Amino acid sequence: MLTSLLLAALLSTGAPDKDKPTLKTPFEQGNGNQTATYDEAIKWYQQLDAAYDEVKMMPYGTTDVGRPLHLVIVSTDKDFDPASIKQKDKRVLLIQNGIHPGEPEGIDATMMLVRDYLQDKKRRKQLDNVVLAVIPVYNIGGALNRNSHTRTNQNGPEEYGFRGNARNLDLNRDFIKTDSRNAQTFHEIFREWDPDVFMDNHTSNGADYQHVMTLIATQHNKLNPGLAKYLNGKMVPTLYEGMKQDKFPMVPYMNTVEETPDKGIIGFMESPRYATGYTALYNTIGFVPETHMLKPFNQRVQATYKLMENMIETVHRDADEIGKLRQQAKQQTLAQKQFPLNWQLDTTKVAQIPFLGYEAKYKPSEVSGLERLYYDRKSPYSKKINYYDEFTPTVAVEKPVAYIIPQAWREVIDRLKLNKVQMQQLQRDTTITLDTYYITDYKTGQRPYEGHYLHSDVKVETKRMPRQFYKGDYVVYLNQEANRFLVETLEPQAVDSYFNWNFFDGILMQKEYFSSYVFEDLAADYLKKDPELRKKLEERKKQDPAFAKSARAQLDFVYRNTPHYEYTHQMYPVGRLMQDVKLPL
Incomplete structure (x- = not known):
C-alpha cells in the first residue's frame, strides 16, 4: 500500500511557492486510509481562500442539515463573477464531491488538486482559460453522520459519511423532484454558473476486476449531436489515453448484462433524476467517475486526482471547441421541434472494449451451503467484452x-x-x-x-x-x-x-360520484335520447362478459358519457x- 507521503509525491509535480503555506490535507497527514471530515474540509478551504487571491469560497443557500452549501471558485485572473467569466469566453468546470459521503475520494483528491495547480506554475497556466468551481461536500448531513460500517463492500477509509442526507434522501435521485434544500441550492449554483463540464465523484459497487477507475459519461444519444460527436470522438478517448499513461487504465462503469462483467456491459442511461442526466438538459457535458470499491483508498484517491487532472488538461486544450459546440447546442435547443422522452437499448449495436478482469467462479457458501459467486484474483485476465451503448427513443x-x-x-x-x-x-x-x-x-x-x-x-x-x-x-x-x-x-x-x-396526483382521484338507484332513471333517459351511446353500451357488453354482468359498471359507463361526469378527472x-x-x- 502506498504511504501518504509517497502518494503526495506522486500527485505533486512542482514545488510549492515559498511564501505560501504548505496546506497539507488531512488525507496527506494521515496514513492513506483517512478522509477529511466536513469541518476539516471547510476549514482547509478557508485557509486556501486566505492564502490565495485566486480563490474565493462562497456560501450558497442552505442544506437540510442547516449548514450552508459552499462553492469554491479558482480563477487565476481573480474574476469571480460568472457573467464576466462567460464574457471572457472561459470554460467552467464544476466538480462536485460527497453527494454520497461514504464515497469520499473526490473530497480529498480535489483539495490536493486545486492546491497543486495553484502552487505549480506550469499547470497553473491551464487555468488561464478554465475556471474551477468546486462543491467541497454536497451531502453535508450525510458527511456529518460518520461511521465505519455502512459501506459493507468497500475497502476503506477508516471512517466515512452516510449515503442518505439529513432527510435520508439519496441526493443523486433528487435533481428533478428537488425535495432537499441541497438540490434547491444546487440548482441556484448550476444555473448561475452554467458549467461547460461537470464531474460528480463517486465509488462503485458491484463486480470485482483489476481497474481502479470506471467512468460514466453523459449518454451520448441524449446529448446534442455536436456535443455527442465531440464527447465520443475526442474527449472520452483523450481521457482514456491519459489515464492509461498514468497507469490507471479505465473502463466504462460496470453496468453488467448478467451477473458478471465478462458477459458484457451496458451504457448507463441516466435519466434527469441523476446529476449528469439533469446537467445534460442544459447541454453540459457530464461525468461520473466511479472508483473500484475494493481497491485501497489511497489508490482510489490517486486515480480520482489523475482523472481530474486529465479533465482539466482536456478542457484547457479544447476550450474554444467546447465553447463553440455548447453555444451551437444552445441555439439548436431553442429551435428544436421534437424532443425524445424515453429510450430503449438497441441490442443490435455492440462494440468490443478491452477489459481487465478476474475469473468469476463458484463454490459452496459457508453461510447457506449453496453455491456462491466469487472472483479469483489469482486468475486475472485481459480480453475484449461486449459494450452496448446505443439507445433509441421510444416516445x-x-x-x-x-x-x-x-x-x-x-x-x-x-x-x-x-x-x-x-x-x-x-x-x-x-x-x-x-x-x-x-x-x-x-x-x-x-x-x-x-x-x-x-x-x-x-x-x-x-x-x-x-x-x-x-x-x-x-x-x-x-x-x-x-x-x-x-x-x-x-x-x-x-x-x-x-x-x-406525484406532483399532480390530485387529478387522479374522482371527487363526485352517483348513487345507482338515483342515476338509474337518468341513465335510461340518456340512452333513449342518444342511440349512439346505446350502441356503444351494447357493443361493450358483447366484448366484455364481466361488464355485461355488472349493473354498476354499465351505469358508470353511461355516467362517464354524460355531463354529470367531472371533466377534470384525470385531466x-x-x-x-x-x-x-x-x-x-
Whole structure:
C-alpha cells in the first residue's frame, strides 16, 4: 500500500511557492486510509481562500442539515463573477464531491488538486482559460453522520459519511423532484454558473476486476449531436489515453448484462433524476467517475486526482471547441421541434472494449451451503467484452408554443423558478383553447422510492378544448435555454416528469360520484335520447362478459358519457398552446 507521503509525491509535480503555506490535507497527514471530515474540509478551504487571491469560497443557500452549501471558485485572473467569466469566453468546470459521503475520494483528491495547480506554475497556466468551481461536500448531513460500517463492500477509509442526507434522501435521485434544500441550492449554483463540464465523484459497487477507475459519461444519444460527436470522438478517448499513461487504465462503469462483467456491459442511461442526466438538459457535458470499491483508498484517491487532472488538461486544450459546440447546442435547443422522452437499448449495436478482469467462479457458501459467486484474483485476465451503448427513443413529443400552468400547482411553479425558467402571468381571467392531456393509463410502484410512489408507463389522450384560466396563472414559452428541462418535466410521459414524481396526483382521484338507484332513471333517459351511446353500451357488453354482468359498471359507463361526469378527472392541468395567440400578459 502506498504511504501518504509517497502518494503526495506522486500527485505533486512542482514545488510549492515559498511564501505560501504548505496546506497539507488531512488525507496527506494521515496514513492513506483517512478522509477529511466536513469541518476539516471547510476549514482547509478557508485557509486556501486566505492564502490565495485566486480563490474565493462562497456560501450558497442552505442544506437540510442547516449548514450552508459552499462553492469554491479558482480563477487565476481573480474574476469571480460568472457573467464576466462567460464574457471572457472561459470554460467552467464544476466538480462536485460527497453527494454520497461514504464515497469520499473526490473530497480529498480535489483539495490536493486545486492546491497543486495553484502552487505549480506550469499547470497553473491551464487555468488561464478554465475556471474551477468546486462543491467541497454536497451531502453535508450525510458527511456529518460518520461511521465505519455502512459501506459493507468497500475497502476503506477508516471512517466515512452516510449515503442518505439529513432527510435520508439519496441526493443523486433528487435533481428533478428537488425535495432537499441541497438540490434547491444546487440548482441556484448550476444555473448561475452554467458549467461547460461537470464531474460528480463517486465509488462503485458491484463486480470485482483489476481497474481502479470506471467512468460514466453523459449518454451520448441524449446529448446534442455536436456535443455527442465531440464527447465520443475526442474527449472520452483523450481521457482514456491519459489515464492509461498514468497507469490507471479505465473502463466504462460496470453496468453488467448478467451477473458478471465478462458477459458484457451496458451504457448507463441516466435519466434527469441523476446529476449528469439533469446537467445534460442544459447541454453540459457530464461525468461520473466511479472508483473500484475494493481497491485501497489511497489508490482510489490517486486515480480520482489523475482523472481530474486529465479533465482539466482536456478542457484547457479544447476550450474554444467546447465553447463553440455548447453555444451551437444552445441555439439548436431553442429551435428544436421534437424532443425524445424515453429510450430503449438497441441490442443490435455492440462494440468490443478491452477489459481487465478476474475469473468469476463458484463454490459452496459457508453461510447457506449453496453455491456462491466469487472472483479469483489469482486468475486475472485481459480480453475484449461486449459494450452496448446505443439507445433509441421510444416516445417523442412536439414541443408546444407554450405551456400554461395554473398557479394552484405551486410545487411545480417553485421548481421552475429554481431553474430560472422565464415565465409570464395572465393579467386577467381568460378562456384559452389549447391541447389538454387526459391520463388514460399508468403504473405506480408498490413501495416508496425516495419519498414518492413513482409512476411509470404513462399513456395519454390529447383533447383540444377551451379551458378557463385565471389572473396569475403562468405562461411558459418554449423559446428559452430551459426548453429541454421544461419538456422533460412537464410532459407526463417523460420518465422523470413532475407527473411521475406525484406532483399532480390530485387529478387522479374522482371527487363526485352517483348513487345507482338515483342515476338509474337518468341513465335510461340518456340512452333513449342518444342511440349512439346505446350502441356503444351494447357493443361493450358483447366484448366484455364481466361488464355485461355488472349493473354498476354499465351505469358508470353511461355516467362517464354524460355531463354529470367531472371533466377534470384525470385531466392533466398543464395546457399545451400549439399556436401563438395574443394573451393578456
